[in-house]
Amino acid sequence: MGRRIINKAILCALVSLAVTGCASTGNNAGDANSANAESLISKPAISSSSTVAAPATSNESTINRSVDVSADVTALETSKYPGQYNDVWARIRAGYGLAALDSPLIARHEQWFMNNPEFMQAMMERARLYLFHIAAEVEKRGMPMEIALLPAIESAYKPYAYSRAKASGLWQFIAPTGKLYGLKINWWSDGRRDVSASTQAALDYLEKLRNDFDGDWHLALAAYNAGEGKVSRMMEYNRRKGLSTDFQHLKLKPETINYVPRLIAMANIISNPEKYGVKLPPIPNEPYFTSVDAGSQIDLGVVSRLTNIPLDELQYINPQLNRWATDPDGPHILLIPVAKKDMLLEGLSTLSSTERVQWRGHEVKRGETLHEIARRYGVAPEAVRSVNNLPSNVLHVGQALMIPVSSRSLPPVIVAGSSSAKPAPAKPASAWNSSNTKIPVIHRVRAGETLWSIARRYGVLVSQIVEWNLLRPGDSIKLGQRLRVFPSSTAAAVASNG
Numbered sequence: 393m394g395r396r397i398i399n400k401a402i403l404c405a406l407v408s409l410a411v412t413g414c415a416s417t418g419n420n421a422g423d424a425n426s427a428n429a430e431s432l433i434s435k436p437a438i439s440s441s442s443t444v445a446a447p448a449t450s451n452e453s454t455i456n457r458s459v460d461v462s463a464d465v466t467a468l469e470t471s472k473y474p475g476q477y478n479d480v481w482a483r484i485r486a487g488y489g490l491a492a493l494d495s496p497l498i499a500r501h502e503q504w505f506m507n508n509p510e511f512m513q514a515m516m517e518r519a520r521l522y523l524f525h526i527a528a529e530v531e532k533r534g535m536p537m538e539i540a541l542l543p544a545i546e547s548a549y550k551p552y553a554y555s556r557a558k559a560s561g562l563w564q565f566i567a568p569t570g571k572l573y574g575l576k577i578n579w580w581s582d583g584r585r586d587v588s589a590s591t592q593a594a595l596d597y598l599e600k601l602r603n604d605f606d607g608d609w610h611l612a613l614a615a616y617n618a619g620e621g622k623v624s625r626m627m628e629y630n631r632r633k634g635l636s637t638d639f640q641h642l643k644l645k646p647e648t649i650n651y652v653p654r655l656i657a658m659a660n661i662i663s664n665p666e667k668y669g670v671k672l673p674p675i676p677n678e679p680y681f682t683s684v685d686a687g688s689q690i691d692l693g694v695v696s697r698l699t700n701i702p703l704d705e706l707q708y709i710n711p712q713l714n715r716w717a718t719d720p721d722g723p724h725i726l727l728i729p730v731a732k733k734d735m736l737l738e739g740l741s742t743l744s745s746t747e748r749v750q751w752r753g754h755e756v757k758r759g760e761t762l763h764e765i766a767r768r769y770g771v772a773p774e775a776v777r778s779v780n781n782l783p784s785n786v787l788h789v790g791q792a793l794m795i796p797v798s799s800r801s802l803p804p805v806i807v808a809g810s811s812s813a814k815p816a817p818a819k820p821a822s823a824w825n826s827s828n829t830k831i832p833v834i835h836r837v838r839a840g841e842t843l844w845s846i847a848r849r850y851g852v853l854v855s856q857i858v859e860w861n862l863l864r865p866g867d868s869i870k871l872g873q874r875l876r877v878f879p880s881s882t883a884a885a886v887a888s889n890g
Contacts, residue, residue, distance in 0.1 A: 487537030501657035698739030
C-alpha cells in the first residue's frame with residue numbers, strides 16, 4: 393500500500409487521535425509516494441480477458457516451528473473472545489459486514505487465488521501467527537471482520553514486506569503516515585512492523601476514513617490504498633459530471649480499482665473454502681502470544697536463553713526490532729508465546745542490569761577510529777555511537793566505550809528502491825550461524841524453478857536468498873543463474889545431493 397500523506401486541513405481535524413502535530417503537504421502530496429505502487433505481495437494484473445496474471449514475485453516460505461503456532465498477541469488481556477467459535481476463521485466469517493459489490497473483478501480474483509494454491513498456503517500459514525490478534529481488535533471496534541483479512545491483500549501477512557513505495561509491515565504504512573499515527577521509527581526499531589502497534593494504527597486510520605466517507609467502507613478502503621485526497625477529488629469530479637460517486641464508478645488507478653474486489657474475493661474464499669478448493673489451516677480461537685514489558689533494554693539473545701524460544705521465532709513475533717535488542721529509550725515490550733510468559737517474568741526478576749545486554753568494555757587507543765572498533769567487535773558503528781551517546785564519530789585516547797555484543801550477526805539486505813546495503817532485521821539464526829552450514833551451496837536455477845521452490849528445497853526463506861545474493865525484492869531469476877544458499881541443517885543432505 394503506498395500510503396499517502398494526509399492533507400494538513402484533514403490532519404488538524406483529527407481531534408480524536410493522539411497526534412502531536414500536523415503534516416504540511418500540497419494538494420497533490422502523496423502522488424509521488426506511490427499511491428499506485430505495489431507492495432511485496434504481487435497484485436494480479438486484470439485485463440479485459442478472464443485470465444488473471446500470476447504474481448511477479450515468489451513468496452516467502454514458512455518457518456518450521458517446534459510449537460503449534462496459532463495466533464496472537466495482547467488481546468489475551470484486552471479482548472473477551474467468543475468461545476462458541478472453534479477457530480478464528482469461523483469467528484471472522486460470523487462478523488462479515490461489508491456491503492455487496494457488483495463487480496466482475498471479484499470472480500477474476502477468486503479464480504486467481506484458486507489457481508495459486510502455493511501462494512495461498514504460504515500466506516495462510518503466516519497468518520496463523522497474527523490473525524487472532526487482528527481479528528480481536530477489529531471485532532472490538534465493531535468493524536466488518538473482512539478488515540482482518542486486509543493484510544492478506546497488503547502484505548500477504550509478511551511482517552517484513554517492503555514495497556517500492558517504501559511502505560512496510562503487515563499493514564504497509566509509509567513512514568510519514570506511520571509516524572502520524574504514533575508508530576516509532578528509528579535505527580533500533582520500526583513500529584510499522586510492530587504487530588500490535590501497527591494494527592492499532594491501521595484501524596485508527598480506517599475508522600477515520602470511514603467517518604470521512606460517511607460510513608461507506610468501499611470508499612474508505614479505496615482511500616486506504618490510494619489516499620483520501622485522490623478518492624475525494626474523483627468523487628467531486630463525478631459530482632460535477634452528474635455521475636455516481638460510488639466506488640465502482642470512480643476513475644481510479646488500476647491498483648485501487650482492483651483493491652476492494654480483491655479483498656472481497658478473499659473474504660468469499662474464507663467464507664466457503666470448500667467451494668473454491670482451498671484448505672484453511674486451523675487457527676484456534678485463542679491467543680498464541682502476549683506482551684511482556686521487559687522494563688529496560690534487553691537483548692533478544694538473553695530472552696531466548698531465559699525462555700528456550702528459538703531466536704528466529706522471537707524475531708518473527710517481534711518483527712519491529714531492527715537490531716538484536718530493544719531501543720535503549722523504549723518501548724521494551726516484547727511479544728512472547730503465552731506458555732512462556734511466566735518463565736520470562738521469572739527470569740527477568742533475577743537478571744542483573746549488566747546481564748540484560750551482552751557488553752564488552754573497550755578503551756580507545758591512539759589511532760583507533762569508531763569504524764575500526766565497531767568492525768573489530770562485529771557490530772555497526774551506529775550501535776556503538778548510540779549506546780555510548782556519542783554526538784559524532786570523534787573519539788579520544790583513553791575514552792571508555794561499552795560495546796554491545798549480540799549473540800548473532802545481522803545480514804545485509806538490499807531493499808526496494810535502494811542502491812546501498814542496509815542492516816536487515818534478524819532472520820533465522822540457523823541460516824547464518826549454524827556450524828553445519830558454514831559454506832554456501834551454489835544452486836543453478838533450473839527450468840520451472842522459483843525463489844519460493846528453491847527456498848522450500850533448502851529449508852530457508854525467500855527473503856534470505858534475496859539477501860545472500862543481493863537481489864532486490866521482486867527481482868526475477870533466470871535459467872542457469874547461480875544462487876548462493878546456506879541450507880538449514882535439515883536440508884543440508886538434500887543440498888549436497890542436489
